[in-house]
Amino acid sequence: MKKHFISGLLALCLLGAAPSADAQMATTGKSVTLNDIWGSNAGVFSQRTVSGVNWMKAGGFYTSLTGGKVVRYNITTGQAAETLFDEQTATVDGSSQRIDLEDYQLSADERKLLITTQEEPIYRRSSKAEFYVYDLDTKKLTRLSKGGKQQYATFSPDGKRVAFVRANNLFVVDLASGQETQLTSDGKFNEVINGGADWVYEEEFSMARAFEWAPDGSKVAFIRFDESRVPEYNMQLWGKLYPTDYRFKYPKAGEANSVVSVWVADVASGKKTKVDTGTETDIYLPRINWTQNPNLLSVRRLNRLQNRMDLLHADATTGQTTVVLTETSPTYVDLEATDDLTYLADGKTFIHSSERDGFKHLYLYDLSGKQIRQLTSGQWEVVNFLGIDQKAKALYYTSTEVSPLERHLYRVTLDGKTKTRLTTQAGTNTINISPDYAYYLRYLAAADSPMTVTVEQTQGAKPAKTLRIVENNAPLRSRLAEYALSPKRFFQFTTPNGTALNGWMIRPMNFDSTKRYPVLMFVYGGPGSQTVSNNWEARDFFWYQTLAQKGYIIVSVDNRGTGARGKEFRTATYAQLGKLETEDQILAAKYLGGLPYVDKSRIGIWGWSYGGYMSSLCMTLGADVFKTGIAVAPVTTWRFYDTIYTERYLKRPQDNPSGYDDNSPLTHAAKLKGPFLLVHGTGDDNVHFQNSVAFEEALIKANKQFRSFYYPNRNHGIGGGNTRLHLYQMMTEFIEQNL
Secondary structure, eight states: OOOOOBSOOOOOSSOSOOSSGGGSOOSSSBOOOHHHHTSTTTTTTOOOOOOSOEEOSSTTEEEEEETTEEEEEETTTOOEEEEEEETTTOOBTTSOOOOOOOEEEEOTTSSEEEEEEEEEEOSSSOEEEEEEEEETTTOOEEESOSSSOBEEEEEOTTSSEEEEEETTEEEEEETTTOOEEEOOOOOBTTTEEESBOOHHHHHHSOOOBOEEEOTTSSEEEEEEEEOTTSOEEEEEEOSSSSOEEEEEEOOBTTSOOOEEEEEEEETTTOOEEEOOOOSOOSEEEEEEEEOSSTTEEEEEEEETTSSEEEEEEEETTTOOEEEEEEEEOSSOOOGGGGOOOEEOTTSSEEEEEEOTTSSOEEEEEETTSOEEEEOOOSSSOEEEEEEEETTTTEEEEEESSSOTTOBEEEEEETTSOOEEEOOOSSSEEEEEEOTTSSEEEEEEEETTEEEEEEEEEEETTEEEEEEEEEEOOHHHHHHHTTBOOOOEEEEEEEOTTSOEEEEEEEOOTTOOTTSOEEEEEEOOOOTTOOSOOSSOOSSHHHHHHHHHHTTOEEEEEEOTTOSSSOHHHHGGGTTOTTHHHHHHHHHHHHHHHTSTTEEEEEEEEEEETHHHHHHHHHHHHTTTTOSEEEEESOOSOGGGSBHHHHHHHHOOTTTOHHHHHTTOTTTTGGGOOSOEEEEEETTOSSSOTHHHHHHHHHHHHTTOOOEEEEETTOOTTOOSTTHHHHHHHHHHHHHHHHO
């Protein structure tokens, strides 16, 4: 069969009109430096946003955290209506002590604030802190608990109590009396956790808090993790005379997981009821939610291989359950694709998302699990279900219907008959909608334009009305105009097997099509990921500018297995991670090498995490295509990675050993030819330093020369102090020397 490529570069640079003229990339001006990005001048390219926003039930108002104050704003005018809390004036009841306001929650009745201070991060989504309750009526600021820092403190729906986790046990505080009740007592580090997630649930199921209040505040449902059988990972921490060990439970692929169970605690009596989730214990229970009925709990159950998901409804008094809905797949059921579960106010129906037709869409069910109708459909994906205006009987969601590269807001009626696109400007729209669906904050960014935040007023099926601009990043736009910047140019090409792949390219500023340029490819490539999108990139885009100034072309291509293009495209890599992705990156490099302005003998590749795995494979399996490569914090064998992520895509190693080994960089170390830089943090709790140690051993055994660098005690993000500046200086020098 004759090999050929179809379509080539598409003139998709500057997709649509930017929010303002000054957002356009400047073609003349100052050169970007690493110091501007990571050094003493860091922050010059930082974009501002609007964060800490809490919508208020009283229409037309929201609260925001600004300069140590919680302020109530008028949504239409943007004017401050009232300061609810000020750290400079508020003192702890009975003392002159002041606290630093780091975060806050509003109670449902909007008469109390739960304030976070002295927060200490633990893992990606977990932390512990001191919490204080501020009563807006009495102006009293009271410490939540004196027994030590707390985790996941959360108001009850009636605002009368707060639940939290401390030392792996679940507690409830009655705010009127100050009485603290301990609901569990068997919690112990590295053995049992009540109401908080273990490491692997937190990382892979995006959850840290593992308890939920019943709608009437009478009960707390929680997940109990018995992680006593889970093997420990030992991570050494350096700096003292003798290194210290940090041991934590980390289930690697094929190893024992936590045994999980769901319980319901009655707050008044303290009685705990175990929910019947079946006799099989080697399962996952990644979500618990209450229905509108304070005695009916919703539990989602996944089997170990994650190809079956059951939705259970549980009687909170007896613990008895009924399976009301089941999702199955020949590959895997993606929790994210089924995560939009909403129980409607009628107490009779719920909305559930599913990929059953090949794309993530929304469905309406009755409480028994009978499908009433499919609400959205088409060869595109619902990205975020934002909620339902139950009075107007209309749903709001963002989707990829315009393009996999963009995100737009839509409204569809509950009968599924009337759909309206509410955003028209090209780019990526992120939406924060008010509880009454009367207003929303729209965060719009594009590849050629940093974020603009606007307040929009919904108008039913008509396009929303822009009330005002909250943030347009005018200072950043002004600074951008001072620099010579080369824009991203989007393109698409078709591989010999007929697969269309999306990519972007950054060319040198004074690009000359008659010359031949070296190319550095950036890859991530993992399941459901996406590096090619019409969105503002706040960090590496500017590093790429420094390389473009030196005469390099920078390219990124989303291979098979990545997201936003449906289930078939994403799950093509099932049971053989690395195979098709590497093939696509090699084909992309060959395509680029065939362009008249590319020097095909000077194509390099770099990536971080899954991208480091990919760059390692490309430098071995694609040794004749890629001249040089960099792998930062790479997985080098999936046998070292965690159960939930790895087995979702590869099954257990006991079931699919070739899927683990055939596309492991360890297997192909002897194929390395070009200069290769391997970087890792020794304190990486996610992709363990062990991965790079094993790869180095394989390269040494194969007598392959390479460069490696480790960052002491740095985690997966390899940051802190001037670490990033050091890293990017090193990578830049390596590229200049070897590409």
